[in-house]
Amino acid sequence: MKLEALLSSCDEGDCPTLYRTDRGTLVVQGEWITDHGREIPEHETMVEIPVELIRKAVRDGLV
Structure with missing residues (x-):
């Protein structure tokens, strides 16, 4: 599965983040x-x- 980061609550990468997958899911x-x-x-x-x-x-x- 491939993940594309849509947005995050910070810039560090270890914060709540929302991703879109290549399978059409979040x-x-x-x-x-x-x-x-x-x-x-x-x-x-x-x-x-x-x-x-x-x-x-x-x-x-x-x-």
Whole structure:
């Protein structure tokens, strides 16, 4: 899978980031959370990203 960075909340590369894949999907990089209280499959995880990252993606026409 190839990832294209769409936008990030910082310039360092280790911050919440939104990516577009060559498969027509989105990938998010964010804080891995474990205290969500949800049952999810073992092959999945949940990450936390700032709401402003999604707002900016919509404003910029990226999604």
